[in-house]
Amino acid sequence: MTWRGNKATAGIILAVALIIAYAAAQSFLVMAQDDVIVKGPGVSEIRMLGEYFSGLKNTAGDTEIYILRGPKPGGRALVLGGTHPNEPSGYMSAILLIENARPQVGELWVIPQSNLTGFTHNDAQEASPQGFTIPTSWGERYFRYGSRATNPINQWPDPDIYIHASSGQRLSGSEVRNLNRAFPGRADGNLTEKIALGITELICQENIDLTIDLHEASPEYPVINAIVAHERAMPMAASVAMNLQLDGINIGLEPSPANLRGLTHRELGDHTDTLAILMETANPSQGRLRGRTDEALALTGKDDGYVKAAQLGRLFVPYDEGGHPLEERVGRHLTSINEFFIVYAEMYPESPVTVEGIPLLWDIEKNGLGAYLLQPK
């Protein structure tokens, strides 16, 4: 049997293609709707990143900064969530800080969606869910599950090779949209580099003492359930890791590699005075060994493929049928952040940051994430 086309069949196919395009567009446009983030009791002010680098104003890269000021002066800490919008424990931890934390001394600055444009699409061929729902006592909160990279609608095309501007490091072309390969950023660069510059400028202009960038990685990735610290932050990170181990939280400590450029823990540490830290939890919904990819996987972290991979000794974290639920991953991040504030205050008593109200691992595992999400007005 052979298939022959004519003008009528071409017209029909074109019409069908247009209908499919329209229907598909409706589902893609869902991703353009902003997530609701509720101002918690500690939030004093909301600014935009464009205030620190004017090249970001009125662009898709401009994003909110939540400032939580304590009654007593002290140091300033910055938490970055959503550097990679397909790593939900990072931005959910940032959102929980905004909605729950109450600084007592110093200031806590939080950017929950550092690469905001990355929240507006998904990576082709990764089949990621578009979002997930967290149940609460008063209803549900919905959050987007985005892409690792800037939306190509806002920055396209990718070069064949991405050459990191200040180091000359070469990476595959798609990494040009990866915010965590773009630091310290460039004023005349692409949108991703401008976002990176905005964050770098914020840190410089506001004299941020401590910066913590929250991430997730696939369980087969060697740097997992770990703290990565710039050399100036290493003594503090070592104390934090030890304290967490004593609390029963198994966490690794890695030095920021000097030859891996463009990442927060390297470039913010080198180009600003901040103590730069990056933290990773285990997220199977972004790994290559995962089974069916859906909202449940992002939330529960349960995956039979990873159970098998653990049995084969292919993973860098313990993995069983219990998976690594979002509650655990967010709890690890928040408990670690809390520990950083404690150790920082001990090591730098002249500029402490003391924060109350941070939900810790055992609180979240007991009460669920929903218990710490506020009801939007």
Next chain:
Amino acid sequence: MLNAILHSATSPREVIALGTELLALVVIIVIFVVGSFAVKLPIGLAMVAAAMGGTLVSGLGIPLRHLVEGGFGYIDTILVIATAMIFMKVIQQSGTLDFISREIIIRYYKKPALLLMLLMLLAMFPGMITGSSTAAVLSTGAIVAMVLINLGIPKVETAAIIAMGGLLGMIAPPVNVPVMIIGGGVDMPYVGFTLPLLVMTLPAAFFTVLFLGLKHCRDLDVEAIMGRLPEVPEVSGFLLLSPLLVVGILMVATQALPGIVPALGMPLIFILGIITAIFTSKRVRPFEACASAIKDALPVMGILVGIGMIIQVMTLTGVRGLIVIGALSLPSVLLYLGIATSIPLFGTISAYGSASVLGVPFLLALLGGNEIIVGSALSLIASIGDLMPPTALAGIFAAQVVGIDNYFIVLRKCIIPALVVILIGIFFVIYSKHFGFLIL
């Protein structure tokens, strides 16, 4: 591998999950085979049907968003193919290919082995600069093909040579995208790869061209060859070469001077080459060239859209993870065999996809060796994916360049060079620790 997958399930829940994923995999394969061979659908459409079958049997209905999202995964590659194909048609019309072919034969016919090796380097060059085998095959690959055919090398061998040249060029330094993808998965910067990649690719390239071509180039009768060459238009060589010069200079400049020359992207570079040809040759018929190029490239572009949908569906349904776990479940003795077979076979989808999906887990499984050497070798093995039908980007375009409709006869000629490439790759994977001195 299937055996490994089935024996790896240890709980009833795992068996059920594996059953669904396995069923989806089987349905995808069956619908694709029946659709393309029995119903004789265009391969791209057979893939769309297979992708929909996979989601239906997994209880996901027909997820329009996923099908469209996956289909757009190769939009950049499709643009490169479309513009490169038009460029090739244009330089055919202008007489550029005939001119270069004539010049190369006149200058080097007395040393056929040297001539063949230089031609292989020429065929590899755009791949080395851009990291794209398609760009190589459709630019200098077309020039080299013209020379080889005029030297008396049969079309099938010629297609095999430029296909291998394209994919080895894609792996050779300075730009190797598959190894960058693998490195990106483990945070390994693209540093120190130059010499290992040269040591792996050049012997394979020279072997390929000499193995397939040298026996046809002994005792060349240059007068007879020149008589067979088509007439070259009576314009200056510079004008004839200008489209190629524009493309070549821009390819090199955007890589060598990143701060000065902006990243134009391959499609724009080819378009600038096309515009140059239009202004420098009266023989160029741009509309005819565009129509002919798109007609020739459409099946492959359709396949890329279909492949994108299948990858998305394989990821969505868990089939992708099933394949990766299956490969990693192989006993250590068979791990190298798994690498040698699964990476090229997954290349039926794409060499880049294979590098990402299997290259990264295999590199992690081989930690303890020299990661730069292992990554280079895995990328070399992944390049063979560009020969694997149905996508076979390097192979199908090489066949089109020489005017062969049946790609499979070209694939047959590529078997021995491809095996040599895989063996070189496996050798370096096994003995990676001994080759650390190559990293400068």
